[in-house]
Amino acid sequence: MNYLLPVMALCLLIPAFAVSLEQGQVDELVEKAFEGQKHSYAPYSHYHVGAALLTKSGKIYTGCNVENASYGGTNCAERTAVFKAVSEGDKEFEAIAVVTKDGGSPCGICRQILNEFNPKILVIALDETGRVHHQMTLDQLLPHAFGPANLE
Ligand code: THU
Numbered sequence: 001m002n003y004l005l006p007v008m009a010l011c012l013l014i015p016a017f018a019v020s021l022e023q024g025q026v027d028e029l030v031e032k033a034f035e036g037q038k039h040s041y042a043p044y045s046h047y048h049v050g051a052a053l054l055t056k057s058g059k060i061y062t063g064c065n066v067e068n069a070s071y072g073g074t075n076c077a078e079r080t081a082v083f084k085a086v087s088e089g090d091k092e093f094e095a096i097a098v099v100t101k102d103g104g105s106p107c108g109i110c111r112q113i114l115n116e117f118n119p120k121i122l123v124i125a126l127d128e129t130g131r132v133h134h135q136m137t138l139d140q141l142l143p144h145a146f147g148p149a150n151l152e
Contacts, residue, residue, distance in 0.1 A: 020122075021054075021094070021095055021122065025054065025095075026095075026097075026124065028060065029052045029054055029060060029095060029096075029097040029124070030052070030097050030099070030124070030126060030130065031052075032052035032060050032062050032097070033050045033051055033052040033062070033097040033098060033099040033126070034050055034099055035050065035052075035062055036050030036051050036052055036062035036063050036064045036077060036080075036081070036099075037049060037050025037064060037077075037099050037128075038050070038064075039062075039064040040064040040065050040066075040077065041064065041065070041066045041067055042065055042067050043067060044067050044069075044071065045067065047065070047100065047101065047104075048064075048065070048100070048101070049064060049065040049076065049077035049078075049098065049099070049100050049104075050062070050063070050064055050077055050098070050099045050100075051063040051064070051076075051077035051078045051080065051081045051096060051097065051098050051099075052081065052096065052097045053078075053081040053082060053084075053085055053093055053095075053096045054093070054094045054095040054096070055085060055090045055092055055093055055094060056092040056093070056094050057090070057092070059085075059090060061081045061082075061084045061085040061088075061090070062081060062084075063077045063078060063079070063080030063081030063082070063084060064077045064080060065077045065080070066080060076106070076107060076109065076110050077098065078096060078098060078106050078110035078113070078114065079109070079110055079113050081096065082113055082114065082117070086117075091117055092117070092118070093114070093117050093118045093121050094118075094121065094122065095121060095122035095123075095124065096114065096121060096122070096123055096124070097124040097125075097126065098123070098124070098125050098126070099126050099127070099128065100125070100127065100128070101127060101128050102127055102133075103125050103126055103127035103131065103132075103133030103134075104125065104133075105123075105125050105133075105134065105141065106123060106125070106141070108142075111138060111141055111142040111145075112142070112145070112146075114138050114142075115138055115139075115142055115145045115147050116147065116148060118138065119137075119138050119139045119142075119145060119147065120137050120138065120139060121137065121138045122135065122136075122137055122138075123135070123136060123137070123138055123141060
C-alpha cells in the first residue's frame with residue numbers, strides 16, 4: 001500500500017519528462033516565436049501571432065499569421081510554420097512556441113494540423129511579456145483526436 005504514492009507520483013512525472021526540452025532550447029524557441037510575430041500581417045484583427053516550430057533534427061521554422069481581406073483566406077502562425085517545414089521535407093516535430101498578446105492557445109484547426117504530424121508535440125503558449133500561459137502536449141489540448149490512424 002505504501003508504494004502506491006511514489007508510483008503515482010512517478011506516473012505524473014514521466015509524461016512531463018518525456019516532452020521536456022532543455023532550457024536553452026526553450027529560450028531559443030521563444031526568441032524565434034517573437035521574431036515570427038514581428039512579421040505578422042494582421043491589419044483586420046490586430047491580433048499578432050508568432051510561432052516557432054522545433055523539428056527533431058534541431059531546426060526551427062518560424063511563422064506568423066497572414067490575414068486576408070477575404071477573412072477566410074487567413075492563415076494562422078502555427079500553420080505557416082508547419083507548412084514551411086513540410087514544404088521543405090521536414091515532418092518530425094518536437095515542440096512549438098506561440099506568442100500572442102494574451103497567451104492565447106492554438107486554434108482548433110491548428111491543433112488538428114499539428115496532430116497530423118505529432119500528437120505528442122509540446123505546445124508552449126506565451127504572452128508578449130514572455131509569461132508562459134501553458135505548456136502541454138498536443139494530446140492534452142486535443143484529446144480523442146481524429147487522425148491518420150483513423151484512415152488506415
Ligand atoms: N491566429 C493564429 O495565428 N493562431 C491561432 O491559433 C489563433 C488565431 C490568428 C488568426 C487571425 O489572424 C488572428 O489570429 C485572429 O483570429
